[in-house]
Amino acid sequence: MAAYIIRRLFFLLFVLFGVSVLIFGLMMTFSPERRAAAYITSPQQAKDIPRIVEQLGLDDPVYLQYLRWVGRVAQGNLGWSLVASSTVWDAFWRYFPTTLELNLFAAPLVILVGIWLGTLAGVNRDTWLDHATRIFAIVGWSLPTFLFALVLLMVFYGYFNIFSPGIISDSVQLWLADHPDQFTRYTGMYTIDGLLNGNLRVFADALAHLVLPVITQVIVVVALLMRVMRSGMIEEMGKDYVITARAKGADFRTIYHKHARKNALIPVITVAGQLVALSMEGSIAVEVIFNRQGMGWWLAGSATQLDMPVLMSVCLFIGVVFVVANLIIDLMYAAIDPRIRLE
Amino acid sequence: MSAILQTRNLITNFYTYEGVVKALNNVSITVRRGETFGLVGESGCGKSVTVRSIMRVISAPGKIEGGQVLFFRDEAKPDEAEDLLQKNEADMQALRGDTISMIFQEPNAALNPVMTVGEQVAESFLFHRTASLARDAVARMQDEPGAYGLSGRLFKSFLQKAAGQDPRLPMLKIADRLPLLRRWRKPLLAEALKRSVKIIGQLGIANPEEIIGRYPHQLSGGMKQRIVIAIALACQPDLLIADEATSNLDVTIQAQILDLLHQLKKTTIQSILLITHDLGVVAETCDRVGVMYAGTVCEVAPVRALFEKPLHPYSAALLNSVPKLHQKGELAAIEGSVPNLVTPPTGCRFHPRCDKALEICLQKNPELKRMAQDHFVACHLY
Numbered sequence: 001m002a003a004y005i006i007r008r009l010f011f012l013l014f015v016l017f018g019v020s021v022l023i024f025g026l027m028m029t030f031s032p033e034r035r036a037a038a039y040i041t042s043p044q045q046a047k048d049i050p051r052i053v054e055q056l057g058l059d060d061p062v063y064l065q066y067l068r069w070v071g072r073v074a075q076g077n078l079g080w081s082l083v084a085s086s087t088v089w090d091a092f093w094r095y096f097p098t099t100l101e102l103n104l105f106a107a108p109l110v111i112l113v114g115i116w117l118g119t120l121a122g123v124n125r126d127t128w129l130d131h132a133t134r135i136f137a138i139v140g141w142s143l144p145t146f147l148f149a150l151v152l153l154m155v156f157y158g159y160f161n162i163f164s165p166g167i168i169s170d171s172v173q174l175w176l177a178d179h180p181d182q183f184t185r186y187t188g189m190y191t192i193d194g195l196l197n198g199n200l201r202v203f204a205d206a207l208a209h210l211v212l213p214v215i216t217q218v219i220v221v222v223a224l225l226m227r228v229m230r231s232g233m234i235e236e237m238g239k240d241y242v243i244t245a246r247a248k249g250a251d252f253r254t255i256y257h258k259h260a261r262k263n264a265l266i267p268v269i270t271v272a273g274q275l276v277a278l279s280m281e282g283s284i285a286v287e288v289i290f291n292r293q294g295m296g297w298w299l300a301g302s303a304t305q306l307d308m309p310v311l312m313s314v315c316l317f318i319g320v321v322f323v324v325a326n327l328i329i330d331l332m333y334a335a336i337d338p339r340i341r342l343e
Numbered sequence: 344m345s346a347i348l349q350t351r352n353l354i355t356n357f358y359t360y361e362g363v364v365k366a367l368n369n370v371s372i373t374v375r376r377g378e379t380f381g382l383v384g385e386s387g388c389g390k391s392v393t394v395r396s397i398m399r400v401i402s403a404p405g406k407i408e409g410g411q412v413l414f415f416r417d418e419a420k421p422d423e424a425e426d427l428l429q430k431n432e433a434d435m436q437a438l439r440g441d442t443i444s445m446i447f448q449e450p451n452a453a454l455n456p457v458m459t460v461g462e463q464v465a466e467s468f469l470f471h472r473t474a475s476l477a478r479d480a481v482a483r484m485q486d487e488p489g490a491y492g493l494s495g496r497l498f499k500s501f502l503q504k505a506a507g508q509d510p511r512l513p514m515l516k517i518a519d520r521l522p523l524l525r526r527w528r529k530p531l532l533a534e535a536l537k538r539s540v541k542i543i544g545q546l547g548i549a550n551p552e553e554i555i556g557r558y559p560h561q562l563s564g565g566m567k568q569r570i571v572i573a574i575a576l577a578c579q580p581d582l583l584i585a586d587e588a589t590s591n592l593d594v595t596i597q598a599q600i601l602d603l604l605h606q607l608k609k610t611t612i613q614s615i616l617l618i619t620h621d622l623g624v625v626a627e628t629c630d631r632v633g634v635m636y637a638g639t640v641c642e643v644a645p646v647r648a649l650f651e652k653p654l655h656p657y658s659a660a661l662l663n664s665v666p667k668l669h670q671k672g673e674l675a676a677i678e679g680s681v682p683n684l685v686t687p688p689t690g691c692r693f694h695p696r697c698d699k700a701l702e703i704c705l706q707k708n709p710e711l712k713r714m715a716q717d718h719f720v721a722c723h724l725y
Contacts, residue, residue, distance in 0.1 A: 125403075237402075238402065239452065240447060240449060240452035240453045241452065241453055241454055241455040241456070242402075243395070243400050243402070243447070243453075244445075244447060244453045244454065244455075244463075244571070244574065245455070245466070246398075246400045246439065247398055247400055247439055247440060247444060247445040247447075247575075248439065248440035248444065248466060248467045248470060248574055248575070248577075249436045249437065249438070249439040249440035249441060249467070249470040249471060250436070250466065250470060251433075251436055254466075258458075259455050259458070262457045262458075263455070263456065263457055336457065337456070337457055338456070338457060338558040338560070339456060339457075339558070339560050
């Protein structure tokens with residue numbers, strides 16, 4: 001088991017190499033001048049471009065530039081983010097906790113609600129309950145995230161004036177700025193830090209700011225999981241072992257929850273794992289509309305301003321996330337399905 | 344001999360997109376106490392649907408739409424029958440696996456792949472023998488108080504309640520639904536596993552203690568089929584239904600399993616309803632046989648009578664198509680193919696393939712007629 005995990009993590013190196021070659025190649029399609037332009041901030045500095053090209057070696061052979069970049073990345077120097085006006089590394093640790101915090105609340109909800117509703121729909125196939133969950137799923141899945149987020153914001157913030165956008169209220173922010181000694185940012189996530197510091201005011205305030213983004217995220221993502229769970233349950237309910245269980249006198253509760261569900265969960269694990277991994281890069285629509293400075297927000301800004309170091313680093317990060325997520329998925333497979341052995 | 348199970352004009356339909364599949368058309372069979380009754384026929388003739396209708400485990404889109412399934416529970420009162428089709432689901436659950444149980448054709452598919460075989464056998468006891476398991480557990484805890492660890496200590500009163508009274512007490516039912524209280528059943532599972540070890544051992548599996556911890560994919564086909572049989576026999580049913588129990592096994596394993604059933608017949612089970620398409624198995628194991636074709640019973644006879652003098656043209660053709668050692672040339676086959684049961688042939692369902700068909704065969708569905716002592720046939724020829 002430990003050997004298996006180590007081998008899989010070793011495999012991560014190859015993935016990262018592949019990802020780095022790809023994104024570096026993509027960057028090389030821009031001319032050296034275009035890349036140098038990212039370093040200037042006003043039209044007056046345009047005359048400096050040839051100097052920057054030469055200074056940074058943007059004209060050098062591709063492999064040399066690649067090696068130079070890899071060398072820097074290996075030392076932990078991911079470059080400078082113009083959007084964040086700090087190093088990419090620092091900016092990452094500023095923005096990532098915000099995204100992680102959202103997912104910390106959204107992912108368990110997505111998984112629990114998805115499995116629960118999917119099971120319900122699957123075992124009550126073709127009843128009103130099934131149709132209702134299916135309509136809910138189709139609406140959730142096909143509704144554009146930004147639209148749904150805006151409607152929520154208009155209703156709850158604009159009309160009822162509860163659940164304001166942002167990460168934390170201004171008053172709390174000011175209090176935090178005034179009392180830096182009373183609040184330690186352990187994780188960068190206000191809810192968790194609030195609990196760790198024993199400060200329930202910060203916790204409650206941060207939680208209130210999470211309500212709408214979490215609802216949006218759950219409604220939009222849960223549909224897929226629900227559908228997989230539903231079809232899994234329907235498929236398993238048609239298998240022979242269900243008839244065996246019925247023939248030995250099992251009640252439907254036992255059949256659904258003990259026999260069929262465990263088998264139906266196997267494909268659900270894959271989808272859930274991928275969804276969680278995908279959400280680690282942050283939902284751009286959710287973060288921009290609810291004004292949460294997370295990965296999606298940062299990525300959106302970086303992409304529009306061609307903040308290359310950021311884009312490349314985030315690509316590497318996503319590569320790591322997916323390799324680790326797949327590893328966890330495989331470990332869970334082995335835990336739930338005795339037929340799978342980790343070799 | 345008195346009857347133990349009787350179906351009367353059983354009708355089961357499947358509502359598919361192509362139309363209504365009339366899978367069973369007035370199926371009437373009788374299984375007598377103490378006998379092995381064989382049900383033979385081609386694939387798709389409704390053998391499995393018949394027994395699944397008896398057990399009421401037909402899954403959607405199938406529906407039992409008419410007839411009766413009479414079960415004679417008490418040998419001493421041969422006139423008292425209960426109609427299984429009139430029972431509610433809870434009563435059926437109490438009956439399935441306890442008084443009537445079933446073994447299946449595909450041992451690979453019949454076992455849940457993610458549960459250990461021990462757990463799957465133990466379920467039979469857990470469903471039907473809660474009180475007796477609880478009594479065992481309470482008795483064991485009197486001998487050694489720490490027998491089941493924490494769950495035994497915490498839920499002793501639950502176990503005593505379950506042992507003394509009806510295990511379907513509302514209090515225990517509520518506990519079953521709650522996350523931590525559900526663990527009161529742990530000692531029961533331990534006892535049920537002990538009984539599982541015993542029954543698996545009796546069915547000829549070497550070191551059963553080790554086997555119960557395994558998953559189905561870790562066992563051979565023959566072993567899996569023995570586990571399936573163990574599940575069915577756990578509560579010593581009055582009637583065992585074997586749905587093609589040997590069809591998917593190697594010939595040697597097949598012989599072993601048939602041998603096992605034969606022995607069990609002598610010792611534990613009273614009556615067997617055996618479904619097969621293998622006439623060899625029928626000849627070897629059954630006392631009486633029913634021949635089915637396209638959802639109808641066309642002949643019922645003692646096994647010798649059927650093999651010596653089949654009356655129905657279909658039975659005769661079926662027997663004729665069995666390969667024989669001394670036979671030369673091509674194997675005899677029945678012309679045509681099994682009819683589509685969405686639009687079954689009018690009259691006798693066999694008439695399009697029957698070389699002796701009369702005018703009346705197209706119009707009228709033949710009734711089962713008694714031809715000799717115990718020999719019935721549904722054919723216009725007689």
